Amino acid sequence: MFDVLIIGGGASGFFAAIHIAENNPNLKIGILEKGKDVLSKVRISGGGRCNVTHAEFDPKELSKNYPRGEKEILGPFHTYCSGDTVGFFSEKGVNLKIEEDGRMFPESNSSQTIIDCFLTEATKLGIKIITQNAVVNLETLPQEKGWKITCVKEIFECKKLLIATGSSPKIWSILKGLGHKIVPPVPSLFTFNTKDSRISNIPGVSTNAKVKVVSKNKVSTKITVPLKSAPKQETLLETEGPVLVTHWGLSGPAILKLSAWGATILNNFDYKFMIVVNWLPDFHEGAIVDYLMQIKEVEAKKTILRTKAVELPRRLWVNLVKASGINETLKWADVTKNQLQLLADQLTNCKIKVDGKSTFKEEFVTAGGVDLKEINFKTYKSKNLQNLYFAGEVINVDAITGGFNFQNAWTSGYIAAQGITSEF
Template sequence: MYDVLIVGGGAAGFYAAIHMVEANPQLKVAILERGKEVLTKVKVSGGGRCNVTHAEFVPSELSKNYPRGEKELLGPFHSYCSGDTVAFFESRGIALNIEEDGRMFPATNSSQTIIDCFVSETERLGIKVLKNSSVVKILRRENNEEHPDYSWNVTSLHATYLAKKLVVATGSNPKIWDMLQNLGHTIIPPVPSLFTFNIKDERISGIPGVSTNARIQVIPSKVNTGKFKEALKKYGIHQSALESEGPLLITHWGMSGPGILRLSAWGAQLLNDLNYKFRIRVNWLPEYYEEAVLSQLQEIKEIEAKKTVLRTKSFDLPKRLWISLVKAVGIADTVKWADMTKIQLQNLAQQLSSSEFLVDGKSTFKEEFVTAGGVDLKEINFKTYESKIHNDLYFAGEVINIDAITGGFNFQNAWTGGFLVAQAIVAKG
């Protein structure tokens, strides 16, 4: 019998447990973890370094990094934001470093530092961590005469537990979603978010490792124009909104990097509807439009007339990418700027500012598998993260339909949710 039972031994579950017992040491709390290890997602995050949070300390700006949950998180972030997360770890002797792009990692550059902190805190506070305890049934017990305060009955592979309050922090777990659906909650069907694009194209096949800033836009292909328009309407997306700007990394299988990942997050549901077959338009010079690129090329033709086009990198682009795009237009190695025709200049301008690529499939971004989907946000009170359907049922982390772009934002959602769940449970008594 427990005051609080937490299903899920991940970031949100541990964070909630630590905060609630620290605020009320009398609480009897247990964490049920289905695996033999806890905090496995923390372990692999950021390539094993753990991208704890992001150095965005303004709630209204922070919430803009969540394709699903932007509106709902605004209030919670005013209560518990990135700065509070930093303070939590620093008070436990863990300094966080800010990288150029705003991502924050422990100074040790090891996720084990975060794991050790959480495990030692649960031991210090007397929180039970029950591993290999996969939950198979969750029952709401109304009018339990023998134990009237214990309204939750949770069965794992090994035992059945009674709890006054239940916190579900299981991340993307289909079996738990099914149990929550049986309890009357609506589950938004999960689809992958944060993935890279599979592209086979001669323009990029020989230059893996090249990275540059670009603007990327999802556009309909000839075969799916109707389906594309239908999906845009279904998810209330303006076509111009389905684009992003940021570093684009060319890989052996296609394209990755923050610019692509951001697009995959914002378009997660739409791209799933298109079965991951669609076209993208890439502007390799995002500060220019096609007319401006053409104008610049015409100037270069006058100034660099005697030089070969291939050897004159005219813009701030990686050299290998410039050569590849020049060749894609059919300009030979020996062609000089003076010999460039009007058509060739126009074709090169178009290639630089609006290259089109066919995407055929996706790949998971490293080990950081994130899903869009989960408990419908309309069924949660975001002041407390309590269910609007059942009293004393709380949610935290990715089990709900909230997900973020890469950069520490998904963890910040877990910390904020975990903290507010703890506050609500302690306040309720």
């Protein structure tokens, strides 16, 4: 029998195992991994560099990066935060560096450094790693003596069980059978697919913009009486930040943030919805019209297409001018106020139809999992079942991109380890 068995050979599982072993070297600890290799998500994260954490050292500010779990994870961050993560890896001989956007990577720029660190520590501490052995069923042992774990190859027993499987439909199904409530999983951190002609031919263009997701227009198309005005669409989600034009649509921090905060809403829309982009977030529509009228006076002899009157990538400016119906040869002196109004609309109120999503690089992040109300966040222990703990994305906590999901793994793994060892 194991003293502690951890299901899931990923970031949170290894982090917990190492801290349990350091706290109590006498414990028999095992890690169960269904795949051939452990730490596979660590290997591919951050483009193979591993975005270990984020240089946000204030727990309250850090928690704001979690669309699900912000309130619950604040207390844990006061116990174990980004600075503690930096300290842990430094003690193991792995120094981290901060990039301009706050993301933190190993100085080696290789995720293998993190993997080697974990495997070296696990070997040193006598942690048994069992691979290619998927869990089939979980049962509690009589008289609350622990857990029986039935796998495809063999059966294990343990006194304490930590589940760190990430987004695992099979494990969620087993936990649901044992009485835990599972929040239905939906994708988070994805990019928007669109074939809009205004951006389809300019992949690689990036600019700061304000992006809104608006409610679907539910007004029937079978209208028998004339409408005085078009129905107003409600803003459901809104953010501002860098937007990147890709071959398949839109990406970048602003889009990814919307996908994370709107994970459930956009899933309900079947990823078919409308966004409104203000390519000039410092301007509203009325102000940009006034500004363009001033340009008309100053640049009267120049063509509108070649002037680029605002701070936008030139290719985007050209496409938006053309989308306004302005001729390539039209000069500022000859443009009408109505034409400038149409251009202002393209610049600050650009409606784009989204039709589908794509996974963001290798970031397989899911919203959903074990209901947060059923977890004691002082220990990450189940409130429903004895001798059961959780860590990482198996619970309904997820974050935006930038190292925040890994920080959740480290924090939950550390606190679960403290909770487990306190009971021996």
